[in-house]
Amino acid sequence: MQNDDVIWDVIRHHHCSYMAKIQTGNFCRNPYNVTGICNRSSCPLANSRYATIRDHDGIFYLYMKTIERAHMPNKLWERVKLPKNYMKALEIIDKHLEYWPKLLVHKIKQRLTKMTQYRIRMVKLSKKVREKIMTVPRKEVKRESRREEKALRAAQIENVIEKELLERLNKGVYPDICNYDEEIFNKLLDKNKEEEQEEEEEEEAEVEYVEGDYELEEEEELEEDIEDMGDFLKANNFDDIEGDEDDLEEQPAKKKAYVSYPLKQDDGTEKVRRKGKKVVVEVERDEDMGNRQHNAM
Amino acid sequence: MAKEKKRKAAEEAVDGDDYIEREDKNPKKQKLILASQIKNKEKRSAVYAKLKHEKRVEKRKKIKARDAASKQALELGEEPPEKMVPRTIENTRELDETVCRPDDEELFAGNDADEFSAVLKQQTAPKVLITTCRFNSSRGPAFIKELLSVIPNAQYYKRGTYELKKIVEYAKNKEFTSIIVVHTNRREPDALLLIGLPDGPTAHFRLSNLVLRKDIKNHGNPTSHEPELVLNNFTTRLGHRVGRMIQSLFPQVPNFRGRRVVTFHNQRDFIFFRHHRYVFEVKEKKEGLKDKKSKASQGKTEKKAIARLQECGPRFTLKLVSLQHGTFDTKGGEFEWVHKADMDTSRRRFFI
Numbered sequence: 001m002q003n004d005d006v007i008w009d010v011i012r013h014h015h016c017s018y019m020a021k022i023q024t025g026n027f028c029r030n031p032y033n034v035t036g037i038c039n040r041s042s043c044p045l046a047n048s049r050y051a052t053i054r055d056h057d058g059i060f061y062l063y064m065k066t067i068e069r070a071h072m073p074n075k076l077w078e079r080v081k082l083p084k085n086y087m088k089a090l091e092i093i094d095k096h097l098e099y100w101p102k103l104l105v106h107k108i109k110q111r112l113t114k115m116t117q118y119r120i121r122m123v124k125l126s127k128k129v130r131e132k133i134m135t136v137p138r139k140e141v142k143r144e145s146r147r148e149e150k151a152l153r154a155a156q157i158e159n160v161i162e163k164e165l166l167e168r169l170n171k172g173v174y175p176d177i178c179n180y181d182e183e184i185f186n187k188l189l190d191k192n193k194e195e196e197q198e199e200e201e202e203e204e205a206e207v208e209y210v211e212g213d214y215e216l217e218e219e220e221e222l223e224e225d226i227e228d229m230g231d232f233l234k235a236n237n238f239d240d241i242e243g244d245e246d247d248l249e250e251q252p253a254k255k256k257a258y259v260s261y262p263l264k265q266d267d268g269t270e271k272v273r274r275k276g277k278k279v280v281v282e283v284e285r286d287e288d289m290g291n292r293q294h295n296a297m
Numbered sequence: 298m299a300k301e302k303k304r305k306a307a308e309e310a311v312d313g314d315d316y317i318e319r320e321d322k323n324p325k326k327q328k329l330i331l332a333s334q335i336k337n338k339e340k341r342s343a344v345y346a347k348l349k350h351e352k353r354v355e356k357r358k359k360i361k362a363r364d365a366a367s368k369q370a371l372e373l374g375e376e377p378p379e380k381m382v383p384r385t386i387e388n389t390r391e392l393d394e395t396v397c398r399p400d401d402e403e404l405f406a407g408n409d410a411d412e413f414s415a416v417l418k419q420q421t422a423p424k425v426l427i428t429t430c431r432f433n434s435s436r437g438p439a440f441i442k443e444l445l446s447v448i449p450n451a452q453y454y455k456r457g458t459y460e461l462k463k464i465v466e467y468a469k470n471k472e473f474t475s476i477i478v479v480h481t482n483r484r485e486p487d488a489l490l491l492i493g494l495p496d497g498p499t500a501h502f503r504l505s506n507l508v509l510r511k512d513i514k515n516h517g518n519p520t521s522h523e524p525e526l527v528l529n530n531f532t533t534r535l536g537h538r539v540g541r542m543i544q545s546l547f548p549q550v551p552n553f554r555g556r557r558v559v560t561f562h563n564q565r566d567f568i569f570f571r572h573h574r575y576v577f578e579v580k581e582k583k584e585g586l587k588d589k590k591s592k593a594s595q596g597k598t599e600k601k602a603i604a605r606l607q608e609c610g611p612r613f614t615l616k617l618v619s620l621q622h623g624t625f626d627t628k629g630g631e632f633e634w635v636h637k638a639d640m641d642t643s644r645r646r647f648f649i
Contacts, residue, residue, distance in 0.1 A: 129460050131430070148505060148567050148614055155564035157571055158606060164527050165558065165575055165604040174553045176463070273462065 002070045008046035012038075016045075032063060032077070034107045041103065051097055051104060053082070053111050060115060062093060062108075086116050313473075315348050331478045338381050346514040374446040387567065391646040395534040404537070411538070413545040416474055425451040425546055431458060435484035439509055443611045444477070447544055447559060447572055449523055451477075465624045475546055481503075489615060492625055493542060498633065499625045500542060502568075509611055517609035522555020523548045524572075530563040535634055536649035539568075539617060566617070566647045572610030574647045578603055617649060 011019075019038045020032040026038035027108045032052045043052050048067040053060055060082040069076050080096060082089040089112060097105045168174065315332040332348060332573075335341040367377040382388070397404055408414060415421050425448050429437055433456065445451050461478070468476050471602065478490035485508055491500040510516050526547055531540035543561055551557075560571040580603045620634040621627075640648070 032635075129462075140638075140641075144616070145505070147565065148616075150577065151565040151567045152614075154387065155562055155569060157560065157562050157569055160529060160562065161527060161558065161560050161571065161573065161606060162604040164529070164576075165577075166602065169577060169602065 001069060002048050004046050004048055008040055008043065011043065011046060012040075018045075032065075034104070034111055042107070049100070051100065051108055051113060053108060055115055055119075059084075059120060060089065060112065062096060064096065069267075086112075087115075301605050315345070317344060317348070317614065344573065386645060389645050391643060393533055393647075396532050397534060397537050398600075404534070408541070411541070412493050413541045416545040417541065417549060419549050421474060423450060423474045423546055423548055424472065426464075426468050426471075426476045427451055427453045428476065428478055429456050430478065430480040431456055433479075433481055435481070436507065436509070437479060437481045437486050440486045440507060440611060441479055443510055444479075446519055446521075447524070447610050449521065449548055461625045465492060465494070477546075488618075490625070491542060491546075492546065494624070496623055498538070498542065498623070499621040500539060501618045501621075501629070503618050505614050505616070507611060507613040509517055510609060513608055515607070517607040519572065519574065519609045520555050522552035522557055523550060524555070524557040524559045525551040525553070527558055527560040527562075529560070531649060533649060535617075535620065536563060538633075538649060539620070559610075563649050566649050568615040568617070569649070570611070570613050570615065571608065573606040573608050575606050578605055 016028075016038070018028050018033075020027045020029055027036055028038040030044050030045065031054065032044040032050070033042055034050075034052050040046065044052070044065070048070055049065065051062065051064045053062055055061075062080040062082055064080070065076050066078075066079045069078075080092065082092055090109060093105070093108060093112065097108065303533055317332050318329055330340065332344045335344060354632040364379070367380075370377040406572065416423050427441055427444060427448075441453055445453055456464075465476065475494055476490075476492040478492070478543070479486050480488040480490065482488070486504050489502040489504050491502065493499070524547065526544060528540045529542065532539055540561070547559065556575050558573050558575055560569075560573070562569045562571070579600050582599050582601055617634070618636050619632055622631045622633050624630075640646070
């Protein structure tokens, strides 16, 4: 028996499984509800003549139910497809719900408006490019970090880089590398003068890289000493070498101040050199070069 | 059934297992049992300790014998017996057909025709645009600052809400040669997108283990000289391509006086980035200290050239996630290489 009031009484005062109570009010979860609020006039179960608009795949349908079909739940709801055009949809609603209560028709039209608006918005959003967030299972994250650690240990990066740089040096890629340490030399200036005489005899031929390529070393060396050094005496070179090497042994960890050496190829911007202070030239020993120097000398 | 299996296993005793002989009164019935089959804990642990001790003693004997043999061989002037090479993952890496060979004509031809050849042949100077994802926070800006100091001729542009494709177009108009997009996730830089221009490939890397300059002990401050590049271990074709892509970010004429080196070292598909300043020094090494017997070589000092590094700049690792042909286009682009889960199944297989 279909008595709306009885149904509403029972639903409201006892239990309705579609009702959701939250702090702002009672809402109805029934998909056929027009407004979504749990109301006497909005309840699709307690109104034998009812209509809604529902959305399927972007197309709107008008659903209607009448009391004549109340005994056939299977065929209860009649469906009418609404066109995408808003005005035309309104006309069709008017046509079908002509003699229906005004309140319901009004609510249905409001619902239609809202749904059209959100359909437009959805289309706009889907055209926009958004970042998609993907999750990575924790197992993989851990595995990657573990492998990375092991790879890091196996890599021995610093050693490899140093080896590579030395290889490049030996191949002759660097035309003019030179660096010297002012501080250390100044400290040990006095000490060196004593040792100088002893070590000069023992000293093995060492190559000075002042400027130019490896091959041009022997020829240009003497000239460079005189021209470029400016304030420096030629004899000081040997001092510098010896003093510097001793220093290297004693104070390996000290931070060095690198001053660039004025080279022939420079633009002419020399760094300021104070009078009286001499500059140390760090040299490298290259076995082949040593022999060559020996022969030249 | 189980007992039969155990007996059979015991009969086929393998060297590595902990089998002990059970002392049996009847010599005929003596059989081998696993040490783990002894139920009594004290007795079992005692047996294990004994086994371990035996193994250790054996190992020491072997090592001594080996050392003695090699010493003898050296003294006699013969060649010492071959040193055993430990088995590493790199030694036992699965054979990869795509490893580049030095005499590969196809490779060189491919290199001439690929997208980076213009930059690498110094026809155009590299110009890099750095930007971020839409929401940038915390370590992102600091990292970008450091990147700007590492890569010469790099500029930072704020992201705004532009689509990446629009940014690519904009960069093309302004004649950039590559774009770097630093992506942040959970307040940490997480991924790096390297886009070559005008129609270069897009490489997506995952970033991890970022250490900023201020967090490195004894760090140095980089100058603005052009750095030297060191690219290690990019062996396969894919690796070669990635290596060239990285190379195209940097100018091809390094300024050696600046003594700056930027390293991308590939190990097991992880690309480690390091930035150092280096110096060459002479190191005196005293020989003959270890060898007490030989008097002749005592006191001789050999001078060797060494390189010393001072780390400056950030330190991070990259892992290639995907390489896409053409500029950024995830939906329509053609992916040359994508990392899939079943590529991780073998521990000895690497792709870069």
